[in-house]
Amino acid sequence: MSFTLALVGRPNVGKSTLFNRLVGKRLALVDDQPGVTRDLREGEAKLGDLRFTVLDTAGLENVTDDSLQGRMRRLTERAVEMVDVCLFIIDARVGITPADEIFADILRRRAKHVILAANKAEGNAGEGGFLEAYSLGIGEPIRLSAEHGEGIDELYHMLRPLA
Ligand code: GDP
Numbered sequence: 386m387s388f389t390l391a392l393v394g395r396p397n398v399g400k401s402t403l404f405n406r407l408v409g410k411r412l413a414l415v416d417d418q419p420g421v422t423r424d425l426r427e428g429e430a431k432l433g434d435l436r437f438t439v440l441d442t443a444g445l446e447n448v449t450d451d452s453l454q455g456r457m458r459r460l461t462e463r464a465v466e467m468v469d470v471c472l473f474i475i476d477a478r479v480g481i482t483p484a485d486e487i488f489a490d491i492l493r494r495r496a497k498h499v500i501l502a503a504n505k506a507e508g509n510a511g512e513g514g515f516l517e518a519y520s521l522g523i524g525e526p527i528r529l530s531a532e533h534g535e536g537i538d539e540l541y542h543m544l545r546p547l548a
């Protein structure tokens with residue numbers, strides 16, 4: 386049995402970079418549910434010996450700041466309901482923002498299982514943001530670099546029990 390993972394977080398934290406790393410070119414056939422295909426990109430992820438479905442909540446990339454909050458909430462709530470586990474990504478170099486707090490709140494209330502990742506933490510970068518992530522109340526963050534492939538092994542170990 387496999388599982389579905391949603392990549393959740395505000396724009397620009399590195400969701401799509403991680404999606405591309407996990408999926409490569411193995412984009413799944415798109416679903417025909419209206420709305421879902423527009424806002425959620427789905428792929429078949431490969432991570433070591435794990436195979437699972439991954440959703441990139443990509444629909445927020447082209448919205449204006451005005452509509453961001455409402456759409457962000459709706460999209461996140463829908464994604465959370467669809468999946469077994471959420472990977473909540475923050476930008477370790479920026480630290481925790483008000484938008485991150487909104488996501489954290491939704492995830493704490495609705496998600497079955499959440500893994501927290503402080504991305505852009507390659508080398509020694511983003512240590513401050515990584516430490517701030519503890520304050521979200523989602524547990525221990527992992528240091529990740531979607532771009533450079535660091536922390537991917539730790540992600541593997543977090544996901545392994547779900548497979
Ligand atoms: P999304 O909006 O959450 O999907 O974020 P993207 O994946 O589009 O990434 C936003 C920006 O952050 C891009 O310029 C990426 O190259 C950059 N980025 C993503 N992951 C990393 C990382 O691990 N380290 C660094 N330094 N930059 C990253």
Ligand code: MG
Nearest residue numbers: 400401443446
């Ligand atoms: Mg994206």
